[in-house]
Amino acid sequence: MSKRISAKHKIDRRLGVNLWGRPKSPINDREYGPGQHGQRRKKPTDFGLQLMAKQRLKGYYGNIGERQFRRMYQEASRRRGDTSENMIGLLERRLESVVYRAKFVPTVFAARQFINHGHVKVNGKRVNIGSYQLKEGDVVEVKDKSKDLTIVLGATQMGERDVPDYIEVDHRKMTARLVRIPQLADVPYPVTMEPHLVVEFYSR
Numbered sequence: 001m002s003k004r005i006s007a008k009h010k011i012d013r014r015l016g017v018n019l020w021g022r023p024k025s026p027i028n029d030r031e032y033g034p035g036q037h038g039q040r041r042k043k044p045t046d047f048g049l050q051l052m053a054k055q056r057l058k059g060y061y062g063n064i065g066e067r068q069f070r071r072m073y074q075e076a077s078r079r080r081g082d083t084s085e086n087m088i089g090l091l092e093r094r095l096e097s098v099v100y101r102a103k104f105v106p107t108v109f110a111a112r113q114f115i116n117h118g119h120v121k122v123n124g125k126r127v128n129i130g131s132y133q134l135k136e137g138d139v140v141e142v143k144d145k146s147k148d149l150t151i152v153l154g155a156t157q158m159g160e161r162d163v164p165d166y167i168e169v170d171h172r173k174m175t176a177r178l179v180r181i182p183q184l185a186d187v188p189y190p191v192t193m194e195p196h197l198v199v200e201f202y203s204r
Contacts, residue, residue, distance in 0.1 A: 050204075053197035060189070061091055062108040068131065073202045084195035089181040092166075095122065096130035098140055102169045102176035106155045119146040134178045142174035164188050 044052065058069050076086035091097060096111040099120060105111045112130040114120065120127060121141045122134065134140070142152060156171045163169050166186055168177040184195060 047201075050197045050201035053194040054201050056191065057091070057193055057195060057198055060108070060193070061094070061097060062112050062130075070202060073199065077199075077203075083199045085183050087195050087198065088184045088187060088193075090133070092182050092187060093134045093178070094130065095120065095127060095132040095134060095140065098134055098167060098176060098178055101164055101167050102140065103155050103158060103161070103163055103171070104142055104152055104174065104176070106151065106158060110151060110155075114146075114151070119143050119149075136178055136180055138178050140176045140178075147174045161188065 054069075058064050058066075064072075072090050073083075073087060076090055077083045079086045092101075096108060096115055099105060099111040099115060100108045104120075105114050115130045115132075116128055118126055118128050119142060121143060122132065123139055124141075126143070146152065152174070164182065164186060166178070166180050166182040168179050169175070184193065187193075
């Protein structure tokens with residue numbers, strides 16, 4: 001579970017963006033950070049830009065812990081190809097990311113809790129680890145007893161976001177299949193993500 005204690009919308013105000021593109025985000029009304037010094041603006045340094053890019057990406061996926069996020073960068077750097085694209089692929093392959101993308105739950109935080117409570121199966125077997133890495137072709141399914149939960153029924157009707165084309169979803173059966181590993185350009189982020197700056201941050 002995430003060790004985040006503060007309300008998730010405070011992440012929006014701290015980063016100065018509507019991170020998940022939600023209509024209730026406080027940044028829609030106040031485009032400055034929290035606290036008495038929140039309205040002060042100063043030009044960020046290169047390090048500051050890299051740090052902000054890392055915080056945005058880490059926060060978007062449910063405020064992943066720093067140690068886990070660094071391990072993800074290290075895994076991405078070991079793989080062939082562009083490290084920043086590899087990192088996006090690893091983040092989108094997380095079970096909690098696919099459950100969120102498939103609109104089985106309203107938020108990525110809810111996805112983590114939903115999985116931890118045993119409501120999800122992968123290829124017919126129960127998996128209760130949100131960071132579980134899916135492979136292309138893996139099928140994620142909401143357990144029969146969980147399909148009528150209010151949180152699930154409400155999420156599937158949400159019109160504020162669409163299911164991306166790299167995930168195949170059947171909301172009648174409550175199943176989702178990871179068709180392919182996406183690249184940065186495929187992922188429907190509500191704000192600009194700069195994983196190359198995250199790579200620069202960790203490779204200093």
